[in-house]
Amino acid sequence: MRAMVINGEYPESFSCVNCGSSEGLMGYSDEKNGVICQNCFPHMRGKRLMESTIYAMQYVTAAPLEKLYTFLLTPEVEKEFCSMQERFRKKLIDRDFKTLEILNTLQI
Numbered sequence: 563m564r565a566m567v568i569n570g571e572y573p574e575s576f577s578c579v580n581c582g583s584s585e586g587l588m589g590y591s592d593e594k595n596g597v598i599c600q601n602c603f604p605h606m607r608g609k610r611l612m613e614s615t616i617y618a619m620q621y622v623t624a625a626p627l628e629k630l631y632t633f634l635l636t637p638e639v640e641k642e643f644c645s646m647q648e649r650f651r652k653k654l655i656d657r658d659f660k661t662l663e664i665l666n667t668l669q670i
């Protein structure tokens with residue numbers, strides 16, 4: 563998870579991926595790989611996130627490495643946080659597989 567942050571492969575969690583607002587963040591867009599605010603949420607096919615999950619995402623992105631595991635999540639936040647991470651990872655893996663397939667095709 564942290565490796566993705568270092569590589570710059572991490573969902574945007576500080577401002578709305580649609581309008582750039584940092585207030586009223588309440589959802590997540592798989593399509594745009596980041597959080598969306600309450601104004602944009604109704605217009606986008608996003609998944610609703612708890613505020614705590616968004617905080618957790620921000621914390622993981624911004625925290626120094628040694629502080630990364632010093633925070634605790636409630637079970638429901640952890641569940642949502644983990645499923646969000648899982649979907650993001652799958653998406654990256656899918657994309658990498660496609661790149662690999664293209665490379666393999668080119669090498670024939």
Ligand SMILES: [Zn+2]
Nearest residue numbers: 578581599602
């Ligand atoms: Zn917005």
